[in-house]
Amino acid sequence: MTDIPAPAHVRAIAPYQAGKPIEELAREYGLDPAGIIKLASNENPLGCSDRVRAALAEAAGALHGRYPDPNGFELKAALAARHQVPANWLTLGNGSNDLLELASLALLDEGTSAVYAQHAFVVYRLATQARGARHLMVPARDYGHDLDAMLAAVAGDTRLVFIANPNNPTGTHLSGPRVRAFLESVRERHGERVVVLLDEAYDEYLDPDERADSTQWVREFPNLIVTRTFSKAYGLAGLRVGYALAQPALTDLLNRVRQPFNVGVLAQLAARVALDDADFLARTYALNRAGRTQLQEGFAALGLDFVPSSANFVLVRVGEAARINGELLRRGVIVRPVAGDGLPEHLRVSIGLPEENARLLDALKAVLQA
Numbered sequence: 307m308t309d310i311p312a313p314a315h316v317r318a319i320a321p322y323q324a325g326k327p328i329e330e331l332a333r334e335y336g337l338d339p340a341g342i343i344k345l346a347s348n349e350n351p352l353g354c355s356d357r358v359r360a361a362l363a364e365a366a367g368a369l370h371g372r373y374p375d376p377n378g379f380e381l382k383a384a385l386a387a388r389h390q391v392p393a394n395w396l397t398l399g400n401g402s403n404d405l406l407e408l409a410s411l412a413l414l415d416e417g418t419s420a421v422y423a424q425h426a427f428v429v430y431r432l433a434t435q436a437r438g439a440r441h442l443m444v445p446a447r448d449y450g451h452d453l454d455a456m457l458a459a460v461a462g463d464t465r466l467v468f469i470a471n472p473n474n475p476t477g478t479h480l481s482g483p484r485v486r487a488f489l490e491s492v493r494e495r496h497g498e499r500v501v502v503l504l505d506e507a508y509d510e511y512l513d514p515d516e517r518a519d520s521t522q523w524v525r526e527f528p529n530l531i532v533t534r535t536f537s538k539a540y541g542l543a544g545l546r547v548g549y550a551l552a553q554p555a556l557t558d559l560l561n562r563v564r565q566p567f568n569v570g571v572l573a574q575l576a577a578r579v580a581l582d583d584a585d586f587l588a589r590t591y592a593l594n595r596a597g598r599t600q601l602q603e604g605f606a607a608l609g610l611d612f613v614p615s616s617a618n619f620v621l622v623r624v625g626e627a628a629r630i631n632g633e634l635l636r637r638g639v640i641v642r643p644v645a646g647d648g649l650p651e652h653l654r655v656s657i658g659l660p661e662e663n664a665r666l667l668d669a670l671k672a673v674l675q676a
């Protein structure tokens with residue numbers, strides 16, 4: 307440890323463990339990168355829309371030396387039309403991760419707390435710790451959020467409740483009516499003192515009967531932030547764009563702590579074009595649905611328990627996850643260990659192309675039967 311006097315709450319942070327990049331595994335194990343598959347970061351196996359690629363290629367040729375539009379006028383206009391809210395209800399972020407940070411910066415401080423679920427997206431804890439606030443982790447129920455227990459956990463100093471729907475890394479989903487009932491209970495008991503951040507990074511993967519009108523709930527709940535991302539179904543993880551919907555008073559608070567130029571020129575453009583490519587989104591949804599069935603059936607055939615997923619990954623219980631992960635890596639297959647999320651017997655497998663899913667299942671079978 308260094309002698310640099312960082313605050314204790316910063317020293318207490320365990321840094322985020324990202325999925326291993328393909329190049330890193332190739333270097334470490336002397337493998338050919340072309341033969342490695344990565345099913346570790348919930349990325350879109352189709353890449354991104356051809357229309358986005360074409361728009362970016364053209365824009366790259368005309369790239370200027372100026373800063374991006376700090377207010378994201380055009381992208382916000384497109385999102386406002388999509389979600390039927392005024393543009394001043396939108397905040398853009400450098401990925402939706404940025405918005406989680408902005409919410410914590412705007413609302414948390416030492417002497418306050420945030421509530422989140424066990425096995426929920428790890429950034430909720432990181433963003434809370436970074437502000438020196440208390441983090442109140444509520445035990446999961448069936449791998450998902452226990453909303454009753456989360457409501458009960460809200461303390462006098464709680465300012466923020468994080469909900470991931472679907473949740474990462476478990477893939478669990480809460481129905482629209484259940485989330486709405488939670489929002490009503492929070493309002494009844496705490497008014498606007500407690501903000502709920504509903505993180506919908508995987509919303510586009512939901513089946514039609516799972517979908518809720520969640521972006522419209524911001525009209526009724528002045529204490530609600532809904533976040534979405536272009537990283538997953540839209541395939542723009544490398545460009546970093548996400549957005550939040552909230553009423554103007556809350557949006558204004560987020561804007562106060564936002565870096566002025568937090569979303570780059572190409573990222574804003576790509577998101578705008580991606581938003582319009584309904585065909586790409588439909589192909590992504592269909593591929594994911596089929597891949598989810600392929601993986602879940604494959605896990606069942608191997609006698610492995612898994613958590614039925616509503617997202618683009620599946621959490622599977624393999625037992626000795628650290629050893630099995632090491633064996634998969636030796637075979638050029640990268641998945642995500644989740645011991646840091648309190649799940650030492652599980653691995654999280656992102657849904658890939660059919661041949662990638664098959665390769666993972668074959669490798670897993672070989673490792674389990676060795």
Ligand SMILES: Cc1ncc(COP(=O)(O)O)c(C=O)c1O
Nearest residue numbers: 401402403427474507535537548
């Ligand atoms: C639940 C959840 N929220 C937010 C994010 C942040 O993604 P991004 O910053 O790429 O939008 C992720 C990324 O994996 C996630 O799983």
